[in-house]
Amino acid sequence: MTQKLVVVGNGMAGMRTIEELLKITPDLYDITVFGDEPYGNYNRILLSPVLAGEKTIDDIMLNTEEWYAENNITLRKGVKVTEIRRDRRVVIAEDGSETPYDRLLIATGSRPFILPIEGVGLQGVLTFRDIHDVNQMLAAAKTGKKAVVIGGGLLGLEAANGLAKNGMDVTVVHLMDTLMERQLDAAAGAMLKASLEQRDLKFLMEAKTKAIVGRDKVEAVELEDGRKIPADLVVMAVGIKPNIELAQKAGLYCERGIVVDDTMLTYDGRIYAVGECVQHRGVAYGLVAPLFEQAKVCANHLARKATAAYKGSVTSTKLKVTGIDLFSAGDFAGGEGVEEIVLKDPYGGVYKKLCIKDNKIRGAVLYGDTMDGPWYFQLMREGTDISEIRDHLLFGQAHLGDSGHGGQESGVALLSDDAEICGCNGVCKGEIVDAIVEKKLFTLDDVRAHTKASSSCGSCTGLVEQLLATTLGGDYSETPKEKPICACTDLSHDAVREVINTQEIKTIPELMAFLEWKTPNGCATCRPALNYYLLCRWPEDYEDDSQSRFINERAHGNIQKDGTYSVVPRMWGGVTTPDELRAIADVAEKYKVREVKVTGGQRIDLFGVEKEDLPEIWRDLSKAGFVSGHAYGKALRTVKTCVGSQWCRFGTQDSTGLGIKLEQMTWGSWMPHKFKMAVSGCPRNCAEATIKDFGVVCVESGYELHIGGNGGIKVRVTDLLTKVETEEEVLEYTAAFIQLYREEAHYLERTAPWVERVGLAYVKKKILDDPENRKALRDRFLKSQRRAQIDPWKENATSPQRQAQFKPLRDLTRQQDLEGANA
Amino acid sequence: MSNHAPGENWVSVGKLEDIPPLGARIVRREGGNIAIFRAEGDRIYALENRCPHKGGPLSEGIVHGCRVTCPLHNWVIDLDSGEAVGPDEGVVKRYDVKLIDGEIYLHDAALKAQEAA
Ligand code: SRM
Ligand SMILES: Cc1cc2nc3c(=O)[nH]c(=O)nc-3n(C[C@H](O)[C@H](O)[C@H](O)COP(=O)(O)OP(=O)(O)OC[C@H]3O[C@@H](n4cnc5c(N)ncnc54)[C@H](O)[C@@H]3O)c2cc1C
Ligand code: SF4
Ligand code: FES
Numbered sequence: 037m038t039q040k041l042v043v044v045g046n047g048m049a050g051m052r053t054i055e056e057l058l059k060i061t062p063d064l065y066d067i068t069v070f071g072d073e074p075y076g077n078y079n080r081i082l083l084s085p086v087l088a089g090e091k092t093i094d095d096i097m098l099n100t101e102e103w104y105a106e107n108n109i110t111l112r113k114g115v116k117v118t119e120i121r122r123d124r125r126v127v128i129a130e131d132g133s134e135t136p137y138d139r140l141l142i143a144t145g146s147r148p149f150i151l152p153i154e155g156v157g158l159q160g161v162l163t164f165r166d167i168h169d170v171n172q173m174l175a176a177a178k179t180g181k182k183a184v185v186i187g188g189g190l191l192g193l194e195a196a197n198g199l200a201k202n203g204m205d206v207t208v209v210h211l212m213d214t215l216m217e218r219q220l221d222a223a224a225g226a227m228l229k230a231s232l233e234q235r236d237l238k239f240l241m242e243a244k245t246k247a248i249v250g251r252d253k254v255e256a257v258e259l260e261d262g263r264k265i266p267a268d269l270v271v272m273a274v275g276i277k278p279n280i281e282l283a284q285k286a287g288l289y290c291e292r293g294i295v296v297d298d299t300m301l302t303y304d305g306r307i308y309a310v311g312e313c314v315q316h317r318g319v320a321y322g323l324v325a326p327l328f329e330q331a332k333v334c335a336n337h338l339a340r341k342a343t344a345a346y347k348g349s350v351t352s353t354k355l356k357v358t359g360i361d362l363f364s365a366g367d368f369a370g371g372e373g374v375e376e377i378v379l380k381d382p383y384g385g386v387y388k389k390l391c392i393k394d395n396k397i398r399g400a401v402l403y404g405d406t407m408d409g410p411w412y413f414q415l416m417r418e419g420t421d422i423s424e425i426r427d428h429l430l431f432g433q434a435h436l437g438d439s440g441h442g443g444q445e446s447g448v449a450l451l452s453d454d455a456e457i458c459g460c461n462g463v464c465k466g467e468i469v470d471a472i473v474e475k476k477l478f479t480l481d482d483v484r485a486h487t488k489a490s491s492s493c494g495s496c497t498g499l500v501e502q503l504l505a506t507t508l509g510g511d512y513s514e515t516p517k518e519k520p521i522c523a524c525t526d527l528s529h530d531a532v533r534e535v536i537n538t539q540e541i542k543t544i545p546e547l548m549a550f551l552e553w554k555t556p557n558g559c560a561t562c563r564p565a566l567n568y569y570l571l572c573r574w575p576e577d578y579e580d581d582s583q584s585r586f587i588n589e590r591a592h593g594n595i596q597k598d599g600t601y602s603v604v605p606r607m608w609g610g611v612t613t614p615d616e617l618r619a620i621a622d623v624a625e626k627y628k629v630r631e632v633k634v635t636g637g638q639r640i641d642l643f644g645v646e647k648e649d650l651p652e653i654w655r656d657l658s659k660a661g662f663v664s665g666h667a668y669g670k671a672l673r674t675v676k677t678c679v680g681s682q683w684c685r686f687g688t689q690d691s692t693g694l695g696i697k698l699e700q701m702t703w704g705s706w707m708p709h710k711f712k713m714a715v716s717g718c719p720r721n722c723a724e725a726t727i728k729d730f731g732v733v734c735v736e737s738g739y740e741l742h743i744g745g746n747g748g749i750k751v752r753v754t755d756l757l758t759k760v761e762t763e764e765e766v767l768e769y770t771a772a773f774i775q776l777y778r779e780e781a782h783y784l785e786r787t788a789p790w791v792e793r794v795g796l797a798y799v800k801k802k803i804l805d806d807p808e809n810r811k812a813l814r815d816r817f818l819k820s821q822r823r824a825q826i827d828p829w830k831e832n833a834t835s836p837q838r839q840a841q842f843k844p845l846r847d848l849t850r851q852q853d854l855e856g857a858n859a
Numbered sequence: 860m861s862n863h864a865p866g867e868n869w870v871s872v873g874k875l876e877d878i879p880p881l882g883a884r885i886v887r888r889e890g891g892n893i894a895i896f897r898a899e900g901d902r903i904y905a906l907e908n909r910c911p912h913k914g915g916p917l918s919e920g921i922v923h924g925c926r927v928t929c930p931l932h933n934w935v936i937d938l939d940s941g942e943a944v945g946p947d948e949g950v951v952k953r954y955d956v957k958l959i960d961g962e963i964y965l966h967d968a969a970l971k972a973q974e975a976a
Contacts, residue, residue, distance in 0.1 A: 475946075485945075485946050486946045488932075555923065555924055556899050556923075556924050557881060557899060557923050557924060558923055559921075559923045559924075559926075559928065559935075560920070560921040560923065560928035560933065560935075563921060563923065564921075582879070583879055583880065583881045583882050583921070583922065584921070585921075586921065586930065587919040587920070587921075587930040590919075591919070595916075595919060595930055595931070597913070597931065599914075599915070599916040599919075840877070841879070841884075844884065844885045844886060844887040844892070845872055845873040845877055845878065845884035845885060845886055845895055845963075846872040846873050846886045846887070847886075847887040848870075848886060848887060848888040848889075848970065849887050849888060849889055
């Protein structure tokens with residue numbers, strides 16, 4: 037029999053949990069949802085734009101009543117639950133009904149805090165929490181003129197702004213000397229106050245409310261100092277408190293909120309709780325991002341997967357007042373060992389402060405220009421060491437030179453709707469914003485799935501994240517730090533590698549069974565990663581699973597847009613001979629190759645080859661002495677060289693010869709991503725060694741070794757690893773570096789982001805400071821090369837079984853085949 | 860699958876063992892190839908070898924469960940329904956196929972449909 041799940045609270049956290057649950061297992065429960073508001077589920081945080089007249093109630097609905105029906109959820113809207121009987125496992129509602137449960141989810145949110153003063157019961161005294169409140173405020177704005185908002189925090193300011201937009205004369209009464217003092221420092225608070233004053237809002241700071249006066253309708257707000265501020269409407273926005281009455285009454289253990297563990301379970305093993313009503317590790321949250329994380333974990337446990345844990349969240353805040361950009365995250369109060377980097381331009385209306393401790397961002401306050409808020413927040417949450425970018429940190433991420441959307445550094449919010457954000461898929465800003473709004477997208481993954489933006493090269497990820505942040509405000513849930521490999525598992529790349537390193541598991545099915553993969557055989561994201569990790573771990577006896585490889589690696593060529601392939605033979609160090617060129621020319625003619633092109637990697641590409649012809653071409657190339665150039669692989673690509681001391685008047689060493697040696701040592705090696713090398717004969721650097729994964733720059737006294745460069749999507753100049761004196765050392769360090777990268781990087785992570793993630797110091801520690809380790813790495817690399825350096829082209833061209841895979845199963849266009857088929 | 864003979868309208872196109880597990884091969888025919896997939900649990904599917912997105916050869920994709928990921932831009936096609944997995948929209952033509960004693964038979968409607976076209 038299906039189990040009964042009852043949800044009390046039809047708000048953002050409760051329904052997000054149900055959505056997550058339905059994604060994992062749609063049929064496990066018979067679900068009933070109680071909500072004492074008379075609507076489907078809506079996006080509460082967008083009540084502010086509704087009040088300001090920028091959105092309508094319809095715009096902010098998340099799940100309509102049809103959605104509940106389609107998903108077989110019984111929605112008891114407008115019905116309040118008054119009691120939970122844990123002994124009988126039923127909830128009792130206002131209307132007298134009793135609903136039994138096997139599992140109960142409490143998501144009752146929070147209540148506005150009401151000051152314990154006289155007059156709060158008067159007509160015209162409102163709070164700001166739900167649609168009902170907004171409707172009342174809008175109605176009051178039609179008749180009344182003067183409004184007083186008590187509380188200068190986020191909610192109060194958004195209410196004040198909305199009421200002013202509705203034509204009211206608004207005064208904000210705030211107890212402290214800084215607005216939003218929990219999110220802003222004094223400088224930013226003052227700038228905020230000044231710009232709100234320009235919008236005709238009035239402020240009474242350090243003012244304590246004593247009472248609200250009036251006969252039956254509110255007439256004024258009275259302060260401790262005796263002042264009386266006339267008011268037709270008073271909005272109380274002094275804070276919220278978790279709504280725990282129901283839980284308390286049922287005898288569930290509560291402190292400030294309902295106390296839950298890391299699985300969102302309360303002290304009753306059948307009752308879960310999420311959202312603003314809970315207290316987790318001592319914290320009760322009041323923003324949606326953490327609640328969405330809780331929802332995900334809770335759904336995982338409701339679905340009986342029991343693999344997720346909630347460990348608390350770091351939060352950031354944005355103020356949703358159109359025209360005012362404000363961002364705040366973390367701890368910015370200063371303190372011992374905390375350094376502040378500040379940029380202050382009162383005239384331009386920009387203020388930025390970063391608090392740094394131990395080379396990590398601890399807190400950020402941005403006013404006026406918040407474009408880099410999400411970036412700082414990410415650096416902060418991931419604990420990134422910022423020492424190397426410190427000098428231009430305040431100038432923002434736009435400095436980092438992504439290709440494909442040049443000239444758009446001026447802030448994504450300022451871009452026009454037809455500005456192209458994703459250069460790979462041709463997706464414009466307007467399309468992305470529309471999709472976020474209409475399809476109610478919250479995460480980067482959602483946007484990728486629906487618009488394809490940022491789903492290819494990923495260089496526009498930052499821009500898309502900014503669009504999410506500016507479109508959704510604080511509603512945007514950033515991607516968590518330890519991302520699972522894909523939707524087939526909750527485990528991250530590192531977690532999976534850890535298991536592979538410690539267990540004797542040598543096949544993908546065994547590994548998936550051991551790690552409780554959620555899908556029978558993974559997907560196109562995880563299988564290639566697992567195949568690589570196993571191959572790297574067991575170089576001598578892992579049986580490569582070609583079905584877990586992307587077609588390029590399976591067919592040993594690059595698939596083209598028309599389904600044909602390209603063929604790139606290896607040309608050691610870019611050096612060739614008339615004989616080789618003749619052989620290539622012969623092959624090109626014999627197989628009617630449609631185009632012959634010199635690549636950016638110093639070799640020749642033959643385009644437009646039919647899959648069926650590949651083994652034949654390879655056989656001919658093999659005979660002429662060529663091996664595969666792996667131009668298609670997450671593998672060693674090219675070793676680019678310059679002429680060096682053999683011919684060049686400036687050459688200091690034999691760069692060509694060294695490049696060939698390096699290529700001969702490393703070709704065939706599978707890697708987390710593609711890997712490119714270069715050797716330049718002098719610092720003029722004609723081989724562009726300083727934008728390669730591993731680059732050698734020859735100098736009179738030896739060889740400089742450079743690592744972690746990239747000339748592609750995001751240009752990154754290499755870091756200098758060290759300088760050595762002999763070619764033998766170059767080879768040893770190269771092999772060690774490659775092996776470290778092979779063993780530790782995530783699949784599809786190139787050396788540039790890998791080095792940035794682990795830090796140059798780490799690489800130096802492993803390779804420079806520890807010669808034993810360096811030699812061990814080198815030895816492991818050479819050992820794995822023994823099996824890797826079997827030319828795949830020759831192998832495929834000579835094994836009939838492998839060749840068969842390149843041919844059709846049956847060719848019905850050939851007469852004899854067709855006759856045979858009909859016989 | 861039963862042990863009975865395939866019946867009149869079925870054309871043998873090859874053996875199960877000729878397709879790698881979680882792999883695919885094509886049957887070439889006039890005017891567009893058919894991809895024969897060997898999916899999870901040796902289930903066999905026959906679909907037109909053209910991705911609804913930009914015509915990518917689905918037979919070259921990675922097969923997982925009863926789905927294939929197109930090699931060109933990663934659309935995921937459900938082999939059972941021929942439909943692109945949301946949020947992408949599109950559908951691939953499917954053909955009847957059956958497996959008897961390790962032999963794969965394609966319904967000849969797959970060939971006739973093409974002749975008519
Ligand atoms: C053939 C070639 C272009 C050319 O005509 O010159 C080429 C062609 C492709 N490159 Fe490239 N790249 C080629 C040199 C480069 C270079 C220049 C170089 O190596 O000196 C770069 C910048 C340097 C670098 O990688 O740091 C380059 C940066 C990229 C990138 C971005 C990589 C990055 O980490 O930023 C991609 C996308 C990827 O790998 O994910 C890419 C991907 C591709 C793919 C494989 C796209 C794909 O996935 O299908 C292209 C295949 C085209 C096809 O239809 O066959 N190609 N690509 C070059 C082959 C070189 C070779 O001999 O092997
Ligand atoms: C105006 C406004 C602006 C905001 N802006 C932001 C922002 O910019 N960024 C941000 O991150 N957060 C913002 N928030 C906070 C955010 O909306 C909340 O964190 C979030 O809605 C909390 O979700 P929840 O599910 O815990 O509670 P809620 O969304 O409040 O849902 C609880 C639901 O339970 C119902 N309920 C309670 N008791 C019972 C009962 N006994 N029986 C039946 N139903 C019951 C309530 O009626 C309510 O519908 C804002 C909030 C407001 C009010
Ligand atoms: S060859 Fe490289 S740069 Fe040119 S279109 Fe293809 S991926 Fe883009
Ligand atoms: S052609 Fe298949 S995804 Fe684009």
